[in-house]
Amino acid sequence: MKYTLDTIPVLDSYKTGCECPLCQLRVHCEDQYVDSMLGAAYMEPDCRVKTNEIGFCTRHFELMYNRRNRLGLALMTHTHMQEVIKSLEGVLANPGSSKHGLFGMRGKQTGDSVPQKIRARMEGCVICEQIDNSIKRYAYTIAQLYFTNSEFKKLFDQSKGFCLPHLALVMEFADETLSGKQADEFKKALAELEMQNLKRIEGELEWFTLKFDYRNADKPWGNSQDAVERSINKLMGACVGEEAQMPAHND
Template sequence: MKYTLDTIPVLDAFKSNCQCPLCQLAISCEDGYIDSLLSSAYMEPEVRIETNKTGFCPQHFALMYARRNKLGLSLMTHTHMKEFLPELKKILDDSSQEKSGPLPFFRGKQKSSKAEMLRNQIRRCHICTQVDTAMRRYAYTVIRLYLDKAEFRDLMRQKGGVCLPHTALLLELAEEAFSAKECQEFEAALSQITLEHLTALEKDLYDFTLQFDYRNAGKTPDPRVRDSVERAVNRLAGAIVGTEAERPAHND
């Protein structure tokens, strides 16, 4: 796959006050796709072909449902169900499976349980696919900037790297899209930055837990460690709690 650079949003995210710039870019991308889908993109035939085929994951169904305007969501869900029901019948109806043999996407597999086939069907999501594609482009840009620009290397060090899910994405992409030498250089630097940051965070979190010790009752909590639970959770799992996980407000 050929990747293009998307420098400005990456630099803006790394300069902003956040734990993981890639999480902030993912939230912003996701919000933009949901906006575009619910405002008019759901009427575009090529978009509808995709949403009919894949549907949405629980998180993205919930985010769309939270918007006030339900027309786009109801139309997309209806035509997805219409297309999905015959597939569902093939999975759940034994007589239909016997007649037609295994489903095309499971051919070659000896035996797939109904549960496994069902999970594979409902796991797909149009918005996840769009966000994943954009995040790979951003990850590619991060690695390129790190290798080429001393100023960006400083930014990466100041941030202490990114959350662990996005660390995995960066390592995967470095291996996939860069030369062995570049990959090795980036991987060594990112690993060191990540380990240093997480070691310091573990210490902050430990200090935070000590505040609950009865021997420290009445002492002023250390402001340095006040948000360490939030920081640790978001580092380990991606931005899922607190201000880091906040999404833009909408009235539509």
């Protein structure tokens, strides 16, 4: 897949000094895609074909459910459900007919048992796909800008690294899209930056736990008040606390 640079959002995200610029961009994209799915996007024929076919994961059904447009959600769910019913008709017509494989494995290795087919039918999510594509474009942009944009390089060198899932992604993009020498230089700088910041957060989390000791009760919190949230998010990608919070909506 060919990616294009998307410089401005990346620079803006770095300027906030957050723990993971890609997590911040992810939350922003997710908010926009959930909104547009219930607004303009699902009226477009191409998008409807996709949402009917692929549907959504539980997280994105939940996020759409929490917005106000119940009719939009009902229409989308209805036509998706019609597609699901159509494709399961054959599968469920004869649920007892799966072949007994060797040792009575009932087609376990081949992926063609009825339970496997049901699960496979419900895999995938249109919004996850959109987010994935955007984050890959941003990861590509980060790897490219490091060698082509001095403003970015400065911001990168002063940044707090990434969450670990996004660290892995950016390293992959460096390997795939930079020359061998540049990829090595970039990954070395990135690895040093990441290790410094992992240790910093680990220290902040430790101080959080030590604050529960009565002897430390009067000592200042420093940066540790939200260290639990930031530690979890650094390890797993933004999922708790302020960093995972989407903007308030009153739609």
